[in-house]
Amino acid sequence: MNNFTEILKSINSFLPELSVITTLLLCLIADIIIRKKSPIVTIIAIAGLLVSAYFVYMQSAVQESLFSGMLVIDPFAVFFKYLFILSSIIILIFFEFSNEIKESTHKNEYSYLILSLVLGAFLMASSVNLLMMYLSLELASLTSYILAGYSKSEKKSSESSMKYLIYGAASSGIMLYGMSLLYGFTGSLDIYEISRYLATNPTPNAFIYLTMIMIAAGLGYKTSSVPFHFWTPDVYEGSPTPVTAFLAVTSSAAGFSLITRLFLTTFLGSTQIVDGAFSIIAGIHWQEIIIVISVASMIVGNFVAIWQKSLKRLLGYSSIAQGGYMLAGLVVADTIGLTAMLIYLSAYLFMNLGAFFVTILIVNKLGTDDIEQMKGLGYRLPFVGVAMAVFMLALSGIPATVGFIGKFYLVTALMKPGAGYLWFAIVLMLNSVVSLFFYLKVVKSMFLERADNTDELPGIKFSVQSYIILILLLIPTIFFGLYFGPIVKLAESSAVLFGIR
Amino acid sequence: MVELNYYLGLSSILFAIGVIGVLVRRNAIIIFMSIELMFNSINLSLISFSSFLGDVTGQILVFFIIAVAAAEAAIGLAIIIALFRNKGTVNIDEINILKW
Amino acid sequence: MPELTTILFYIFAFITVGFAIIVVSTKNVMYSAVSLFMSLFGIAALFLLLRADFLALTQVMVYIGGILVLLIFGIMLTTKITDAEIKTNNLSYIPAAFFTTGIFVILIFVLYTTKWNQKTPIQNEETISQIGKALLSSYVLPFEIASIVLLVALVGAIMFSRKK
Numbered sequence: 001m002n003n004f005t006e007i008l009k010s011i012n013s014f015l016p017e018l019s020v021i022t023t024l025l026l027c028l029i030a031d032i033i034i035r036k037k038s039p040i041v042t043i044i045a046i047a048g049l050l051v052s053a054y055f056v057y058m059q060s061a062v063q064e065s066l067f068s069g070m071l072v073i074d075p076f077a078v079f080f081k082y083l084f085i086l087s088s089i090i091i092l093i094f095f096e097f098s099n100e101i102k103e104s105t106h107k108n109e110y111s112y113l114i115l116s117l118v119l120g121a122f123l124m125a126s127s128v129n130l131l132m133m134y135l136s137l138e139l140a141s142l143t144s145y146i147l148a149g150y151s152k153s154e155k156k157s158s159e160s161s162m163k164y165l166i167y168g169a170a171s172s173g174i175m176l177y178g179m180s181l182l183y184g185f186t187g188s189l190d191i192y193e194i195s196r197y198l199a200t201n202p203t204p205n206a207f208i209y210l211t212m213i214m215i216a217a218g219l220g221y222k223t224s225s226v227p228f229h230f231w232t233p234d235v236y237e238g239s240p241t242p243v244t245a246f247l248a249v250t251s252s253a254a255g256f257s258l259i260t261r262l263f264l265t266t267f268l269g270s271t272q273i274v275d276g277a278f279s280i281i282a283g284i285h286w287q288e289i290i291i292v293i294s295v296a297s298m299i300v301g302n303f304v305a306i307w308q309k310s311l312k313r314l315l316g317y318s319s320i321a322q323g324g325y326m327l328a329g330l331v332v333a334d335t336i337g338l339t340a341m342l343i344y345l346s347a348y349l350f351m352n353l354g355a356f357f358v359t360i361l362i363v364n365k366l367g368t369d370d371i372e373q374m375k376g377l378g379y380r381l382p383f384v385g386v387a388m389a390v391f392m393l394a395l396s397g398i399p400a401t402v403g404f405i406g407k408f409y410l411v412t413a414l415m416k417p418g419a420g421y422l423w424f425a426i427v428l429m430l431n432s433v434v435s436l437f438f439y440l441k442v443v444k445s446m447f448l449e450r451a452d453n454t455d456e457l458p459g460i461k462f463s464v465q466s467y468i469i470l471i472l473l474l475i476p477t478i479f480f481g482l483y484f485g486p487i488v489k490l491a492e493s494s495a496v497l498f499g500i501r
Numbered sequence: 502m503v504e505l506n507y508y509l510g511l512s513s514i515l516f517a518i519g520v521i522g523v524l525v526r527r528n529a530i531i532i533f534m535s536i537e538l539m540f541n542s543i544n545l546s547l548i549s550f551s552s553f554l555g556d557v558t559g560q561i562l563v564f565f566i567i568a569v570a571a572a573e574a575a576i577g578l579a580i581i582i583a584l585f586r587n588k589g590t591v592n593i594d595e596i597n598i599l600k601w
Numbered sequence: 602m603p604e605l606t607t608i609l610f611y612i613f614a615f616i617t618v619g620f621a622i623i624v625v626s627t628k629n630v631m632y633s634a635v636s637l638f639m640s641l642f643g644i645a646a647l648f649l650l651l652r653a654d655f656l657a658l659t660q661v662m663v664y665i666g667g668i669l670v671l672l673i674f675g676i677m678l679t680t681k682i683t684d685a686e687i688k689t690n691n692l693s694y695i696p697a698a699f700f701t702t703g704i705f706v707i708l709i710f711v712l713y714t715t716k717w718n719q720k721t722p723i724q725n726e727e728t729i730s731q732i733g734k735a736l737l738s739s740y741v742l743p744f745e746i747a748s749i750v751l752l753v754a755l756v757g758a759i760m761f762s763r764k765k
Contacts, residue, residue: 177546180559530672
């Protein structure tokens, strides 16, 4: 009977997720009734997400454990839920614009597939039990496999979907082996219990390193970090562009939420935060593993991107590198680092979605994402070209854009005196310089190079709606670069994990 | 009474066989079967831990792993069939529009 | 004279590993599927030796009755039975062998050097009632979310296999 009352009580705090589930089912039913391509299903999905956002807002300051320790609500999870809702609403709108989607044989399936990924992401951001983490990760992954193969008649799309599935299944297998070792050693799946056991019992080095590497393999695959990034360029290139944007932003943000909570909570020695620093169990050096992954991601992502000819592949490598920057915030293991990571994630949302929206518009008109084909394109579509230049500069971290604010806070967090991460901050800055090179390559191709017949080709016009969306993405990219107070404030108040203070 | 280590050893052998299969084979369906072998080795290790701990939590995790594996197999096979319709092969070496 | 369980363990372990090797090494996809069937049966038997009665049944029903049948359908739909033999590429054998041996050695080292948490092993009680209780009390949320996972899989499978 006690269980029953607890479940009933938990359902009251489970409303954001419940509204996503309800919307998902409504969209499914609406799709069956309507039977043809219709914006109504998308509108239902967006409305449901807004309702969910309202319930998330109601939980802003709550700290609660739900369903006998399966999930927690804390400001950290709430922040990520906002990110997921915002990005998926924008991406639902992207789907309406993309010709790749219009030409595919499926009609409205994407709206409820996106909702189920959002549900998976919600649970990933708030689960504190290895079982729940695995299940929510798989819910998100299964949906991404389907979305990657969305244009079924397109060979590239089903090919990328299959590669994604094979890599995904293999890496989640590796992660599960790590989890099983952790379970065998500690006898529990609850990460707070595990943390308590690890803190009071001597842990053999070989065991703990193997476990951490195996778990990092499964999560690094989700955040597309080196060396678990093999799928990223292929899947990014092969999937329809709105799906690529979704994977690059929402799905990887979900991965970051999970990796952060798992590492910060599981290897926590005491729940007291001293001077903003998390106290890590002595002898468990998980930061070393994250540092290796982070530095490798930055270097591989930035250097391989230089040679890319496909814009989507280039953005793929760029997001590998961006993931590397974000992990730097986790390495510091204090509230400043965590805040910096959250700031960077929200900056990344605007600038990356902007870059992908321009890609969608260009692919719609040109039918290809080859950078060579974009020569002189800046003169044919001046506004879109300038917007692309802004997003590219923001991604490389030029001042007066939101990307700079993200990098600035990350570097500040790394340069905390006594932490010994100065070299890391320098690596990060050098990498930003390298990244400028390939981001500018796109701009250069659009504005400085001219195809032989540029002058003869007519200018390209887009619908008014696409300009509106573009402006709506441009405004936060520049505005928050100049007036970043609100983002910083939100991130600072969100860097609170459940049960740690 | 067979000791825990024997079961764990067996599970790691199975895991290694699965990894070899994933790395070496080129037929998508066989890669898929190798992944199933990996999952089974995990299930075996979880159940042996659970059994020697006297705690059913591990078995519940296995229950969910089996459920997810079934869902994954359904999607995986559907993708493989869609790919076969498009390209007429399930051999990964011939699936090369994208660089592997 | 060794105990009966020990003998059974070795028999089933031998079956499982032997057929698993056939799964990854044979050139005929159909043989692979049949060997996987035997290997999964061996694992189900090992589950019984570990007193996981419920999961042994689940293993037989879901893995063998569901996933394996699905795989065999996949094989029949994608390759003609007569030329089920598919050329394999053995270029990556040597790095793969190194990699796998590395993983295996590390795993064995960790498994045998770590002092695992062992309490009183499950004896002859049945686990099914304990699992049932846990699934509907502490683990009720994952139990419900699993239904969404299956729904997504259903939608995905229909989406991919539906005619254009």
